[in-house]
Amino acid sequence: MDKSRLIEATTEAAGEGAARPLEAADVERVLDALFGTVERPGTIAQALAGGESVVLGSFGGFDRADGTAAFRPGKALTEYLRGTAR
Numbered sequence: 001m002d003k004s005r006l007i008e009a010t011t012e013a014a015g016e017g018a019a020r021p022l023e024a025a026d027v028e029r030v031l032d033a034l035f036g037t038v039e040r041p042g043t044i045a046q047a048l049a050g051g052e053s054v055v056l057g058s059f060g061g062f063d064r065a066d067g068t069a070a071f072r073p074g075k076a077l078t079e080y081l082r083g084t085a086r
Helices: 003-015 024-035 043-049 075-082
Strands: 060-065 068-073
Touching: 003 024, 024 043, 043 060, 043 068, 068 075
Parallel strands: none
Antiparallel strands: 060 068
């Protein structure tokens, strides 16, 4: 899934049952702020550069190891991908 499709899918998912659906441009700004762009780092990269870990609940988290970012999937994501989610 490329960025365009991710924005489209997230916009659709966030709009289901919402009183005020998000616009695709809103979702794109959030993704750019979180993950960064070529022009500027996102909040995840800034936190890692500052020595912090980023934990996204049971989805997983990001750590900095040996100068690189490492993603560690959480229990809920792992169970979902294995088909064992409750």
